[in-house]
Amino acid sequence: MADDGMLLNFELSADAFAPKKTFKGGSWRDRLTAKKSSEWGRQKAKEREAGSKGSIPGFEEVQSDDEELILPDDQPRKRARIDEPVLSKPNRRHSLSKQSIEKDGPRRPSSIPNGGVVSSLFTYNSKAVPRNSKPEVENDVEIEPSNAPLHDELATFTNLGLSPTLASHLLKKLAIRAPTAIQRRAIEQLCSADTDAFIQAETGSGKTLAYLLPVVQRLMHLSKQMKDAGEDFNRESGLFAIILSPTRELSKQISSVIEGLLSCCHWIVSSIVIGGEKKKSEKARLRKGLNILVATPGRLADHLDNTEVLDVSKVRWLVLDEGDRLMELGFEKDIQKIVSVLNLRRTKAMERVLPGLPDRRTTVLCSATLKGGVQDLHSMALKEPVSISLDENEKVDGHEAGNESKGFSAPAQLKQSYVTVPPKQRLVTLVGTLRQSFKRKGSVMKCIVFISCADSVDFHFEVLTRPSTAPVEGSATEVHKTADVELEEPSLSSRSKKIAQGTTVSEFRTQALATSWSTKDNPVQLFRLHGSLQQSTRTSTLLAYTKYVASRGLDLPNVDLVIEYDPPFSKDDHLHRIGRTARAGKDGRAMIFLMPGCEEGYIDVLKEVRQRNLTKHDADEMLRKGFSPSSGVTADRDWENQATNWQLDVERWTLDHPKHLEQARRAYQSHIRAYATHVAAERAFFDMRDLHLGHLAKAFALRDKPGSIRVPGLRPSKDDNNRANAPRKASAVRGSASASRRDRPDDDTGVQAVSDEREGRRKMQAKMKAMGGASEFNLG
Numbered sequence: 001m002a003d004d005g006m007l008l009n010f011e012l013s014a015d016a017f018a019p020k021k022t023f024k025g026g027s028w029r030d031r032l033t034a035k036k037s038s039e040w041g042r043q044k045a046k047e048r049e050a051g052s053k054g055s056i057p058g059f060e061e062v063q064s065d066d067e068e069l070i071l072p073d074d075q076p077r078k079r080a081r082i083d084e085p086v087l088s089k090p091n092r093r094h095s096l097s098k099q100s101i102e103k104d105g106p107r108r109p110s111s112i113p114n115g116g117v118v119s120s121l122f123t124y125n126s127k128a129v130p131r132n133s134k135p136e137v138e139n140d141v142e143i144e145p146s147n148a149p150l151h152d153e154l155a156t157f158t159n160l161g162l163s164p165t166l167a168s169h170l171l172k173k174l175a176i177r178a179p180t181a182i183q184r185r186a187i188e189q190l191c192s193a194d195t196d197a198f199i200q201a202e203t204g205s206g207k208t209l210a211y212l213l214p215v216v217q218r219l220m221h222l223s224k225q226m227k228d229a230g231e232d233f234n235r236e237s238g239l240f241a242i243i244l245s246p247t248r249e250l251s252k253q254i255s256s257v258i259e260g261l262l263s264c265c266h267w268i269v270s271s272i273v274i275g276g277e278k279k280k281s282e283k284a285r286l287r288k289g290l291n292i293l294v295a296t297p298g299r300l301a302d303h304l305d306n307t308e309v310l311d312v313s314k315v316r317w318l319v320l321d322e323g324d325r326l327m328e329l330g331f332e333k334d335i336q337k338i339v340s341v342l343n344l345r346r347t348k349a350m351e352r353v354l355p356g357l358p359d360r361r362t363t364v365l366c367s368a369t370l371k372g373g374v375q376d377l378h379s380m381a382l383k384e385p386v387s388i389s390l391d392e393n394e395k396v397d398g399h400e401a402g403n404e405s406k407g408f409s410a411p412a413q414l415k416q417s418y419v420t421v422p423p424k425q426r427l428v429t430l431v432g433t434l435r436q437s438f439k440r441k442g443s444v445m446k447c448i449v450f451i452s453c454a455d456s457v458d459f460h461f462e463v464l465t466r467p468s469t470a471p472v473e474g475s476a477t478e479v480h481k482t483a484d485v486e487l488e489e490p491s492l493s494s495r496s497k498k499i500a501q502g503t504t505v506s507e508f509r510t511q512a513l514a515t516s517w518s519t520k521d522n523p524v525q526l527f528r529l530h531g532s533l534q535q536s537t538r539t540s541t542l543l544a545y546t547k548y549v550a551s552r553g554l555d556l557p558n559v560d561l562v563i564e565y566d567p568p569f570s571k572d573d574h575l576h577r578i579g580r581t582a583r584a585g586k587d588g589r590a591m592i593f594l595m596p597g598c599e600e601g602y603i604d605v606l607k608e609v610r611q612r613n614l615t616k617h618d619a620d621e622m623l624r625k626g627f628s629p630s631s632g633v634t635a636d637r638d639w640e641n642q643a644t645n646w647q648l649d650v651e652r653w654t655l656d657h658p659k660h661l662e663q664a665r666r667a668y669q670s671h672i673r674a675y676a677t678h679v680a681a682e683r684a685f686f687d688m689r690d691l692h693l694g695h696l697a698k699a700f701a702l703r704d705k706p707g708s709i710r711v712p713g714l715r716p717s718k719d720d721n722n723r724a725n726a727p728r729k730a731s732a733v734r735g736s737a738s739a740s741r742r743d744r745p746d747d748d749t750g751v752q753a754v755s756d757e758r759e760g761r762r763k764m765q766a767k768m769k770a771m772g773g774a775s776e777f778n779l780g
């Protein structure tokens with residue numbers, strides 16, 4: 001009796017299949033299966049006789065049309081998969097290393113429930129499309145930073161209108177010596193005039209201080225005028241300035257910058273309302289009185305409706321920070337409402353004007369990009385504004401300023417690169433890149449990896465901090481309990497568990513050592529952050545990350561490398577993500593992972609952001625650098641074995657624990673859903689129909705066939721349910737990165753893409769808004 005499971009378990013001896021047999025008895029399927037198996041065995045025997053390949057006990061490979069190696073299963077499977085041609089293995093790149101196979105062998109049967117597919121990392125990968133455009137590599141060009149503080153002798157804060165008290169406080173307490181180019185313009189303008197303003201400047205150019213310094217300066221001046229007129233200035237004098245920002249994190253960051261500034265004029269009081277805490281305590285704070293308020297739009301609109309004690313009649317400065325994000329996250333209506341309430345209440349209260357208080361309100365809009373929504377916000381909130389920006393051809397300290405294309409700006413010194421990685425190799429290439437980057441700069445380096453959804457962040461955090469058993473040179477194989485932290489989800493805190501060595505660690509960690517890839521000599525800490533974490537956890541994680549290497553807590557200082565492991569959902573997203581590095585004149589690198597095929601079209605978008613300093617890499621290069629032993633003494637392509645071992649190790653780890661397996665499947669499914677939510681203008685680059693789902697599964701350490709990955713509890717959409725009733729074609733699931741759309745059967749993938757996109761976008765926006773907005777760190 002030959003069934004599918006036995007087919008895969010056949011021992012290959014040269015004589016076992018020698019005579020040609022006829023098959024009788026059993027069902028037609030059994031006979032056909034046995035016949036095919038016999039032919040397969042004969043062919044293998046011939047190969048071995050020819051010395052082309054030896055058999056490895058306990059491991060036989062069947063290659064499918066997809067070049068997948070199917071491992072034997074404990075459980076005989078009912079359904080035979082008998083139509084796959086048997087291919088010989090012409091070269092060593094097609095097979096797993098013998099070492100890894102032997103290692104994998106004994107554990108395999110228990111590791112692969114319901115049959116599994118292990119495909120080689122290095123075979124049948126889609127190739128990068130040759131491009132006609134000019135070569136992108138223009139590295140090693142020394143470019144002067146475009147967002148650094150100026151060296152101009154005249155560009156001092158006092159020359160721009162700040163009081164000597166504030167200027168010396170900046171220098172002594174905040175180590176800020178000279179303004180950046182955008183600060184020079186904004187401070188001069190806003191200190192001397194009551195006109196609305198639109199500040200547009202690249203990321204990391206110091207926009208926060210560009211609007212805050214004039215506000216604080218003007219309030220200091222107001223307090224002096226009131227004092228001269230015999231009136232006290234204190235927290236009860238009135239609310240004079242409101243700063244709106246799209247996210248809680250950013251609001252807190254702005255609030256901490258204000259606190260730093262106000263320590264030289266402690267009579268001016270600021271506060272913050274951003275949700276995430278009880279409205280009652282926010283109301284209590286508002287009741288005590290304050291002069292500057294930082295808020296998220298939704299929460300402020302709510303307080304304007306429901307908190308009587310909030311008097312906005314004296315507000316004379318309204319700042320809309322990160323205008324593009326405010327619009328993108330759907331705060332338009334809230335802002336509209338806030339602006340009209342401010343207008344209405346100011347007019348009603350004109351008779352109670354304080355000495356020195358300007359008649360009109362100044363509204364300032366800030367943005368790093370000029371994208372669609374910003375224009376709407378501009379017309380809705382600003383009246384005859386002055387535009388404060390650095391023109392395209394403007395020179396900063398004799399060098400060209402940042403803008404290379406209208407509406408986009410990235411710091412000139414930022415080095416962008418992209419790496420084309422076939423879907424199967426994504427995970428190992430990420431690890432190779434991290435190993436290489438941290439090897440070069442040691443654990444003093446800081447990096448952010450952007451991943452498209454919270455489930456995927458969780459999965460990758462666990463994978464990268466799991467104890468590795470793969471023999472990668474110098475890896476920190478033992479678990480470093482001391483670093484497992486501290487920060488935990490309150491709801492999960494009770495579920496702490498004892499681990500083998502007797503140390504209690506939290507089941508849910510947001511910080512841990514990257515034991516699976518960093519080395520003992522150079523240990524790297526990993527932090528987890530996404531929008532599905534509770535607010536308190538997000539805040540403390542960000543703080544821990546900020547403080548980990550550098551101690552300034554203003555933004556995320558000194559981030560050396562940004563990796564966009566999953567491409568951004570829009571160009572603006574990209575700009576904001578890469579803007580976490582190369583801030584205030586510092587160096588920075590940003591690397592994006594693209595898959596061969598239509599994703600490579602995104603390279604043109606990268607060029608729009610900045611053509612210079614754009615470098616190209618490929619997966620082999622990153623793997624070689626990341627997985628080669630540091631001694632440099634290595635057999636040719638030894639790194640392939642190292643990478644394969646690492647990958648197999650993760651796959652085993654995933655299969656060995658139901659929890660990990662579910663997490664991997666959940667991450668995979670959520671990733672695909674998120675993939676469908678790219679903005680319409682960029683969908684040609686990120687086309688669901690070009691995703692090779694089977695290969696992509698490997699990047700989530702899955703050996704399942706894509707069609708069988710269905711995690712219970714993962715929000716099924718209506719269309720999911722409809723699809724479940726429709727016959728599913730195998731090719732629709734397996735796809736092929738290289739096949740054109742026309743080659744595909746008329747499958748339901750396109751429908752899924754569209755419906756998932758709408759659904760995904762709607763949910764994402766709702767979720768972000770419910771969280772009080774999203775930032776580049778709220779990715780769930």
Ligand SMILES: Nc1ncnc2c1ncn2[C@@H]1O[C@H](COP(=O)(O)OP(=O)(O)OP(=O)(O)O)[C@@H](O)[C@H]1O
Nearest residue numbers: 149178179180203204205206207208368554579584
């Ligand atoms: N004049 C200055 N000298 C030195 N450092 C500065 C100066 N102004 C701002 N910085 C620092 O530069 C960093 C970036 O500033 P900020 O966050 O205001 O930039 P941004 O333009 O708002 O960027 P993004 O658009 O990405 O939010 C901060 O760490 C800030 O402390």
